Amino acid sequence: MSFLKSLSARVLAALALGLIGGALIAGGSPAPEWLLKTAQAIGSVWLGCLQMTVIPLVFSLLVVGVAAVSDAMSAGRLAARAVGWFTALLIGATILTFIGVEAALAALPVNPESARALIAGATGGEVAAPQTIDFAAWVTSLIPSNPLAAAASNAILPLVIFALFFAFAVTRLPDQQRVLLVSFFDAVADAMIVIVKWVLWAAPVGVFALALTLGLRGGLGSTGALFHYVVLVSAACIAVVLICYPLAAIFAGVGPLRFARAVSEAQVVAFSTQSSIGTLPVMVESARRNLDVPEHVAGLVLPLSVAVFRLTSPVANLAVALFICHVSGITPTPGQMLAAGLVAFAVSISSVGLPGQVSFFVSVVPICFAMGAPIELLPLLLAVEVIPDIFRTVGNVTADLAVTAILKRGDKGVRTIAPETA
Known part of the structure; x- marks a missing residue:
């Protein structure tokens, strides 16, 4: 965890140095062509090293994630109800994100000059408009006749659909074969994560090169857009x-003030550690002491929620992709938005438990592919992701405790929590 925190600080410092250094070197005159090309090449190589792990990592994590959900649902009625609530909340959050983020960007758009500076500096200004997609052709394309070709062309939704079919088929195999395949893909995912961690060691160099390119091309004009991004995703x-507060009040009978007091300690730990797993012991204790949740409910639901449920994942990741589309001047088609929502839902399950820097790329890159958004901005957004990541964790922990309180109320043989007016 200390490595991740120090990495975030070093990447943020690299972003600042690159932007300021590039702006000073340019100084109102054209930047040296050799320096611009060198910085762009270094940044592109670093981004390519990250991108090459996305497809195998997403596929492997989906297989492992579906197997985990299947095992959980077979563990009993309480676990099945928990997975049902997780699914319903993730779908609801995905729908509300499209509505809320689009409304926020329409009401408070990014400054056009700052947006142009950001996109031009990161991509050279070469952003292709999304193609008009025939609905019938889009539906037909969802089932890939060649999954390898779909992976090679970054056709992410067909690949995700194939991965889900494959993963559910694996869960129907005899135990020996199922365990063998799940272990294999778990090992593949672990190997990809090792590669990503190697690449992230060089993140300060890669981000510095990309930020230097941004500074050389657009000066400091892009800082407003980056600040807008932090505010949007954090919000x-x-x-x-x-x-989560009205959810707990309506479905668990726990008034907002009581729920606020009950979850405050876990929220503080989540804020300081940025780790749902690290906050788990505090969540269990808060659920038992402050929400009167029986030990068997807290002991099953909270570890399960940490393992397969992150409510802020589709929310924040879709907000990132929508922001990129906004500053790029791209208007996703309804088909692309539907595809992005489905991908966001799938990767929210598969990327649970990954370090923040790893999950950022694994989760957001497939959504950008589905929405037609350029991924060249992601390393720059990663540099300022340390602030939104705090609120991601706080949101996940709060949602975990809300669902636990809801499931406690419906647990047979357990006294329900009396509704409160607080």
């Missing part, structure tokens, strides 16, 4: 936290 995660 989306804070909205998840706020929604």
